[in-house]
Amino acid sequence: MSLPPGFLDELRNRVPISRVIGRKVVWDQRKSNQARGDWWAPCPFHQEKSASFHCDDQKGFYYCFGCHAKGDALTFLREADGLEFMEAVKVLAAEAGLAMPEPDPRQRERTDRRTKLLEVTEAACRWFRLQLQTGAAAEARDYLARRGLDRAAEDRFEIGFAPDNRTALTQALKEKGFDEAMIVEAGMSAKPDGGGAAYDRFRGRIIFPIRDGQGRCIGFGGRSMDPNARAKYLNSPETPLFDKGRNLYHVAPARAAVAKGQPLIVAEGYMDVIALARAGFEGAVAPLGTAITEDQLRLMWRINPEPVIALDGDAAGQRAAQRLIDLALPMTGPGQALRFVILPAGQDPDDLIKAAGRGAMQALLDQARPLVDLLWAREIEGQVFDSPERKAALDKRLLDAIGRIPDELTRRHYADEIKRKTWELLNRSGRNQSARPKQGGSGRSTDRRGGPSTGSRAPRPAIHVDTTLAGETLLEGASLLICALRPELVAAVETRLERLIPRDADRAALLHDLLSHDDSPAGREGLERLRKDAHLGLTPSVICSQEADSVAAILSNLLDRLEAQRAAGAELARAEAEIQGEADEGLTWRMQQIARARHRAERPELETTGDLNEDRDALSAQLQDWLSGEIWRKPPRR
Template sequence: MTLSPQWLDELRARTLLSSVISPSVKLIRAGREWKACCPFHNEKTPSFTINDDKGFYHCFGCGAHGDAIRFLTEARGLPFMDAVKELAAKAGMDVPAPDPAAKEKAERTASLTDVMGEVQKWYAEQLQGVAGASARDYLKNRGISAATIARFGIGLAPDGRNALKRALASLGEERLVETGMLINPEEGGKETYDRFRGRLMIPIRDQRGRVIAFGGRILGDGEPKYLNSPDTPLFDKGRTLYNIDRAGPASRQAKRLIVVEGYMDVIGLDRAGISEVVAPNGTAVTEAQLERMWRLDPAPILCFDGDSAGQKAAIRAAMRALPHIRPDRTLRFVELPAGQDPDDLVRSGGREAVEALLAEPEALHERLWRHERDAAPLATPEARAGLRQRLIEHAQAIQDPELRRLYRDQWLARFEAEFATVRAPFQRRPQNRFDKRTGKWVPPAEPASATARRIGRSGIDTSTARALVLGFAFYPEALASHLEQLMHMPIADRALSGLRDRIVDAALAESALDRQKLATILQGAGAAEALDQARRAGGIGFSFTRSDTDPERAVRDLGVAIDALAAEEEIGAALDEATERLKAGDDDALQEQLRLHLAREENKQRLASLVGTE
């Protein structure tokens, strides 16, 4: 069904907004407008205004804003089309008819939700019957009251292959198969049988509160512990969140959304008075589920189990979210005590223990930093280089250009501060450093040696700098590993320096670059002429200054070259320091000088080996 903008405008024009809101909110006349206490957040002084002439509401307290359609979808949780149909009926307008295929699908869906509603009622009756005694004891031992059982519609699937099939035969065997309640064996001639047997049944509802699937928890020993409905015309487990129907309105009141791993965690937090909670349906968090979370809250709090599996699930969710985060949406995390899940925490410490954790959630960038830092020992340069590379790759996954730049800068600054590494080579401008003793960022000191100061002023020679810039222009796949070094390389030639800056900007703005894409960006930035000049100027003939070199070899040689230049700076600074020590009478400094001169010669040979090779 397609609703034109003109039709929707007519619907809004025929709708008196105050009459839509007044059944659920007490309105007070204020001149040409109405005022009320906002239905989207708790307040004592009215800051919610309704303007019938303009057809919109606005809250000056929480920022809620919208028209009649938005009010029904946000305040009452109605799907868009249901809100439109309700307003159209009151306005005396006919909703454009759907195409025949869409109409048939809608009718079939309505029929199947009726079936699932009857199934849920029957399961609930079984729980309260004689056969449900052990299940009721299980729930009682978990602290789940009769009121909670009724609120979540919990039931029991008897331990028999045909109990539901016989009891609800009037619903039609075909529809019970289509909803996933009966299994139809693939082998011909075999009869259908109940999917759920001997399990506590937890209904999964859509945003309108209609039962669309079930999660079944086994009673006693056995595998799997939880069994979910299969995907059906009603249920797509990768796009659905458990408890979305109740968590939606609750999250608007609480101004937060909490994400847990399982059904019993949702129920456990609800027992503590925390209702703004959802859970994925036995799967890792998907992109579609993230989108649904972000519609309710811009920064959901993931509260997964405190065991290894729970923390791995939290990191998987963080990785899944990275490409999709923006300035207006992210994730936050809390880490439960080892071995505990949210339900355990409620039973041991009550709501106070949960709220204490939720009061200080960890930001997404902090959680990923901590995960990567603690993933393995970092005693060797190779391990630390691996950490740095992983952080860069995570930042590159972010699609928003400015956010990608900020994540990268913050992680790399944290890396430098945490491991007290040598200041990045080719530093173009002084960088603040993090003082671990005071916990503050402080301005940089001047380079300790005259050699370091001289290198900082003069930079590397133009011919070598040109070769490196050309190399990154020809083989931009190397940028991810060496962008920081290129970014801080001091280049005296202004045209060449400007070209380098445009390449760096492109790498920070784009998560993936190839040669053609980079050339197009440079053309648009007015840097194409500088690139052509660099090509014509020629100079040192490295493998990566030729556009027809094998890319794998060119990228490798480019990394060797830029690392060699970085090593040259470090060796020069160390030699200067050894010379000062020798002047002060330190006899050991002479051996250090000899070792450093040898290292410098080896480094020069390393760079020279890349020149003029085929």
């Protein structure tokens, strides 16, 4: 459906964004300025106690300084409530008191058709629930009781029963006024290939209603009571309402629980979700009888940036984990991560909670492993690395996998973690052990502990990106200290400061205070740490005593160098991920040029390319030269 020009702008102008967001957050009244339309609250998209989520009524946008979520009112409705775009527009239009533009006749017909199909599924849901209380469902009730579900649980999750009757549901729906074609289109019945009357799809099964993010019944899942049934679980077919690859079981209650601070846990089946939710893990969802799809991953990330995948400890669970690794790598990045919990062999969440209680499940969740750990475990499982060829094959597999990650910064951190793991695997004693083996009395190689050496060595690093960390930290700290001591300079470099993203929490809080013109305890602590830093201890007096133009030029120079250094690091990570096999002369030359460019960014006044691993004292001395006015006038070399 197309919208007329200006309609969305009119919506945004009529409804203050704070009114939309205010239903999901509690505003910090001490920090907010209601008269100016300037609002602050703890972010609804990630767990935090401080108010780092900013909402500006005049601009109509929100931004979180913690998780960097941002957007307008429509974006918020889509991210917080999982709405489709047009659904969000309708919600905002109702809030603004504006009538939605009339759709074209075909669109109106499709909308009306969908509404009628939802009426069919809701009527079927009510009928299934009534059948669970009949005599024909005695075996089903016994099964649910053995699984620990009482009547309250059955009502909470709307569990029902489909009797083993070929046409019972179809006839019941017809009696309510639904025609057969509509019943078939909703997925409740099927037509024989050779013609004839429609028959019920679900027969002799316990029924689990599947609802979308808006709580509408779009389909069903059924567990067979017959152990010899061809399919233990059966889902609704693909219909205009139901697409099993784009929905999750229990998604609406899970979204509400995650908004209150609970983790998003992805289990394998309906009963696992029910067991988790009843144990207090209400942010539990499950894919619908199939492997997790790209659309389901995106839906999970709209709810929570780091879902926890809880897989059964059997072979099927392991295979599911391997498939998910390959699916998630090309999609992962900041705000789109996964963690994994592998349950004990032979147990699912329901079994574990019954056997060991809620605490056992919580302990596993607390130890959830990141995606990089599962990637590593998959590539080394059952392997012996006793030859250069096998080591090279491991490097190639890992580099191929990392190269699929689209975000440069994420790819860089994956490469760092893989290098660390490879070093530990191949050298047995971590980074601090020399890679050169000692010769034992028998002539065999021995390691430092006197044992036989494996003959392994550390993998050839393309470039050790950590050599710039000291310089980045110093440049970043100096920039923040100057801004804190001379706040009148912040406005001129505000957009550049927003790109800093400090790794240190106190520095991040100080940056947040500078950009929001606020003063928080964490920010004050960050400032005091910078003032006491031995490498920055001389700068406050110099900064405060110089003219504003001079200090502004110094600050601009510092940010130039920091950005150049980080850009060089990103290029190194990209090149490292692209390495295939042994380096040739062209690749070696390319890496040397990148390294020299980074070195010039750190030390522009040097013409040589000596030791790239400059220590902090040398960098601090350079900073003092900048602040004394000797070097900052020289433009940085790009």
